[in-house]
Amino acid sequence: MLKVIACFKWIMDEADIKVDAGSRRLILDRVGYKISPYDRNAIEEAVLLKERHGANVVAMTVAPPSAKPCLKDALSRGPDNACFVNDPSLVDLDPSQTTNILASAIKGQGEFDLIICGEGSGDLYTQQVGPALAEKLGIPCATYVNKLTYVEAEGRIIAERKLKDCVEVVTMPLPALITVLPDINVPRIPSLKQVLAAGKKPVDSVTLSALGGACETCMQTTGIVAATMERRRQKFGAEQGDIRAAVGALMKEGVIG
Amino acid sequence: MAGIWVFAENREQTLELLNAGKALAMDFATKLTAFARDMESARDYSGHGADEVLLLPPQADDQPLESFVPVIADAAKEDDPDVFLMCATQRGKEMGARIAARLNTGLCTECTGFKADQEKKSLAMERILLGGLAIQTVVPKVRPQMATIAPGTFDPAVHLGDKEGVIRGLPVPPASAVKVVDRTPKQRESVDITEAKVVVCVGRGVEKKEDVELARELARVLGGEVGCSRPVAEELHWLPEEVYLGISGKKIKPDLYVGVGVSGQIQHVAGIRDSKVIFAINQDENAPIFDAADYGIVGDLYQVVPKLIREIKSVLKA
Numbered sequence: 349m350l351k352v353i354a355c356f357k358w359i360m361d362e363a364d365i366k367v368d369a370g371s372r373r374l375i376l377d378r379v380g381y382k383i384s385p386y387d388r389n390a391i392e393e394a395v396l397l398k399e400r401h402g403a404n405v406v407a408m409t410v411a412p413p414s415a416k417p418c419l420k421d422a423l424s425r426g427p428d429n430a431c432f433v434n435d436p437s438l439v440d441l442d443p444s445q446t447t448n449i450l451a452s453a454i455k456g457q458g459e460f461d462l463i464i465c466g467e468g469s470g471d472l473y474t475q476q477v478g479p480a481l482a483e484k485l486g487i488p489c490a491t492y493v494n495k496l497t498y499v500e501a502e503g504r505i506i507a508e509r510k511l512k513d514c515v516e517v518v519t520m521p522l523p524a525l526i527t528v529l530p531d532i533n534v535p536r537i538p539s540l541k542q543v544l545a546a547g548k549k550p551v552d553s554v555t556l557s558a559l560g561g562a563c564e565t566c567m568q569t570t571g572i573v574a575a576t577m578e579r580r581r582q583k584f585g586a587e588q589g590d591i592r593a594a595v596g597a598l599m600k601e602g603v604i605g
Numbered sequence: 606m607a608g609i610w611v612f613a614e615n616r617e618q619t620l621e622l623l624n625a626g627k628a629l630a631m632d633f634a635t636k637l638t639a640f641a642r643d644m645e646s647a648r649d650y651s652g653h654g655a656d657e658v659l660l661l662p663p664q665a666d667d668q669p670l671e672s673f674v675p676v677i678a679d680a681a682k683e684d685d686p687d688v689f690l691m692c693a694t695q696r697g698k699e700m701g702a703r704i705a706a707r708l709n710t711g712l713c714t715e716c717t718g719f720k721a722d723q724e725k726k727s728l729a730m731e732r733i734l735l736g737g738l739a740i741q742t743v744v745p746k747v748r749p750q751m752a753t754i755a756p757g758t759f760d761p762a763v764h765l766g767d768k769e770g771v772i773r774g775l776p777v778p779p780a781s782a783v784k785v786v787d788r789t790p791k792q793r794e795s796v797d798i799t800e801a802k803v804v805v806c807v808g809r810g811v812e813k814k815e816d817v818e819l820a821r822e823l824a825r826v827l828g829g830e831v832g833c834s835r836p837v838a839e840e841l842h843w844l845p846e847e848v849y850l851g852i853s854g855k856k857i858k859p860d861l862y863v864g865v866g867v868s869g870q871i872q873h874v875a876g877i878r879d880s881k882v883i884f885a886i887n888q889d890e891n892a893p894i895f896d897a898a899d900y901g902i903v904g905d906l907y908q909v910v911p912k913l914i915r916e917i918k919s920v921l922k923a
Contacts, residue, residue: 362735362871374739442743443702444711471735473852474714479699480706483674488782491699506786511695517787518669524782531839564746566711571742572734577878579899583890586904588912594884595916597900603803603861603882604827605921 350403350498351460354394354427355450355481356387358411358418359471367574374574383421386466388535389528393496394464395426396533401498404428406457410449412438423546424538430549431457435556443476444566450477451484452559462505463525467492478527489525490518494532607635607726608657608684610749612677612700613692614670616646620653620761622690625754627654627762629728632721633687640677644772651770653762658770662777670696671703672781678707680775686749687726693753701753711745716752728752737852737875755856757799791847796830798848803829803861806850806877807837810866810887810906814843819910820865826917827861834873850876866906869894886910 364379383391394405407427409418413434423430433453441449454460463485465478475491482489495508499519507526509516538546556562582597584590598604609630611622619639630637636656641647647658659680661673681689681704691701693715705712717740719730728750734741745751798804805824807817817831824831831848838849850857852875862880866887867873874897877883885898886906895901902909 360735362738365735365738367738374735442711443714444705444709447706468853472714473734473736474702474712475698476702476705476712476714479702483703483706489699489703490783492695509695512791514791515787515789516669516785518783519786520783566705566709566745566747567713567743568746569741570729570744572739575733575737575740575878577874577897579883579897581896581898581901583895583901583903586902586909586912590902591909591912591916594900594902595913595920598861598882598884599920601861601882601899604917 350397350401350462351406352394352397352403353406353408353431353454353457353460353463354387354391355408355463355465355477356391356418356422357384357469357471358382358409358415359384359469362470372573372576374572381415381418383418384466384470386468386470386528386530388425388466389530389532390464390466391422391425391427392533392535393528394462395536397462397496397498398426398428401500406431408450408453409433410438410441410446410453412436419551420543420546423549424543425536426542428549430551431554432551433554433556433559435562437556437562440569441562442565442567442569443472443474443480445563447477447480447484448563449556449559450481453554454481454485456554456559459523461522463487463523465525465527467527467529475527478525482525485523485525487523487525488520489527490520491527492529493526494529496526496528496532607633608638608686609633609635610638610640610681610686610689611691612640612689612697614694614696616649617761618692618694618756619646619650621756621759622692622754623650623654623762625759626688626690629688629721630656632723633726635687638684638686647770647772648767651768651772652764652766654765655770658772660772660774662775665780667784667786668781669783669785671700671783672778674700674703674707674778676775676778678704681708681749688728689749689751691751691753693755698753701751705751708749708751710747710749710751711743713743713745713752716754717758719752733852733875736870736872737878738871757856798830798832798850798855799857801830801857802859803827803863804832804850804857804859804880805829805863805865806867807831807833807844807865808867808887809834809836810868811837814841816907817843819906823863823865823910823914826914826921827863829859829861829863832857834867834870852876864894864898865910867894868892869897886913
């Protein structure tokens with residue numbers, strides 16, 4: 349039976365982030381967390397493979413122990429079990445650190461056939477972990493996949509990559525890794541029953557020390573500030589006079605005419 | 606060893622990175638190296654400031670460009686460049702991530718700008734974070750200092766006259782396990798939305814596909830082009846994907862952006878933030894687009910846009 353690993357990241361919900369206008373500091377006190385949007389597509393694609401071909405699906409993440417609610421969220425979407433690599437130090441990792449930890453954890457899991465990652469994470473969006481992980485594991489990969497076919501008899505996959513200038517169809521033997529685009533599928537919304545059942549699914553909690561510790565960062569973040577936009581923020585109503593005034597403002601800016 | 610390396614998929618992108626790299630090569634008093642696919646391009650890049658060109662061997666039809674990763678990584682191990690800039694196309698980003706993994710170094714994805722420290726030969730690089738909400742500054746701790754840079758971030762290098770640079774051939778890479786079965790070029794759009802002076806953007810507030818015509822009419826009156834938000838292209842398929850604006854789509858810098866029924870999610874705003882004037886029409890006065898806009902009309906777009914078209918026509922006639 350196929351063994352599929354869907355990697356996901358538990359990220360801050362950017363809609364909850366406030367900005368201190370004076371200092372341009374991000375205010376993170378009241379943020380909620382969510383599964384990074386494209387990783388939901390990664391999980392869904394793994395579960396679709398399971399439904400079509402039969403597969404064992406593992407949802408895997410690297411996070412601090414406080415991210416524990418992510419397990420129920422991920423498992424309610426259909427994976428059989430979860431692998432939770434956790435340690436209090438696993439916060440604000442750079443992509444190379446996340447990649448190395450995932451690679452060690454996956455090596456510790458034994459054999460696998462396919463790893464599915466999202467196109468990029470909703471917070472850092474470096475789009476590195478998928479392809480870098482393939483390189484660390486020495487397996488072929490296809491990025492930006494919007495259609496996946498598993499050729500069961502031949503133990504290979506056909507992946508359609510949607511690139512800016514072309515659609516490229518590639519094939520490769522398993523084990524392999526793909527990163528998926530959001531339009532590859534529509535992630536299911538878990539039912540209450542699935543949410544309840546998720547709590548009973550097995551979770552393999554892996555400590556960092558079991559993996560031999562974390563590596564140093566390759567990229568030091570020296571600052572994060574809110575992106576500023578100096579905008580007028582002038583609102584008009586919808587009456588004829590308002591519209592005239594708005595058009596007048598655009599004329600004055602010299603952007604029409 | 607030292608040097609500034611640049612890699613891109615095509616000539617235009619290579620010239621842009623050569624321009625970015627030239628300033629760095631001067632700062633760090635080192636040479637500038639580009640990659641080329643054929644001799645003609647290699648000479649062309651020499652003429653545009655490359656001191657050295659690494660020539661990639663021809664590929665079989667079923668081999669993707671990405672199969673050069675091992676060869677490029679090996680060359681980088683050998684030469685140990687200070688900086689390696691790659692074009693942030695999709696292939697470039699994949700190759701960058703894989704080369705960085707092979708070199709056990711970091712990579713700044715979609716770097717928007719950098720400051721060079723001449724003494725330390727190091728870079729402080731900026732990139733966009735959290736869907737456009739924040740700017741992150743990163744300093745690489747490991748060599749080579751790698752970044753991918755989006756097309757259009759730098760102006761192309763100018764031709765400096767025919768110059769004989771060093772041209773060095775790279776070995777043929779091992780055959781990739783990834784085989785290309787088919788490649789269908791996307792039809793090129795007749796208009797390039799990034800070149801338009803005025804862009805009218807269709808958002809989810811537009812209810813039906815036929816109503817896109819309302820935005821087209823407004824664009825015609827303003828002498829502009831029509832773009833859209835990501836779901837309008839990817840989920841509804843009302844407009845081609847080449848014209849969706851946002852952090853993962855097209856980034857535009859028109860004189861005027863007009864959002865029609867655009868809510869203004871930060872991922873979208875990241876694609877329009879360099880517009881000179883942002884104008885938005887939305888019936889929800891709390892829509893985030895109004896925080897990103899210079900001028901906004903709070904109202905039903907189906908009422909507002911026709912009035913707006915009439916008003917613009919009348920002032921343009923006057």
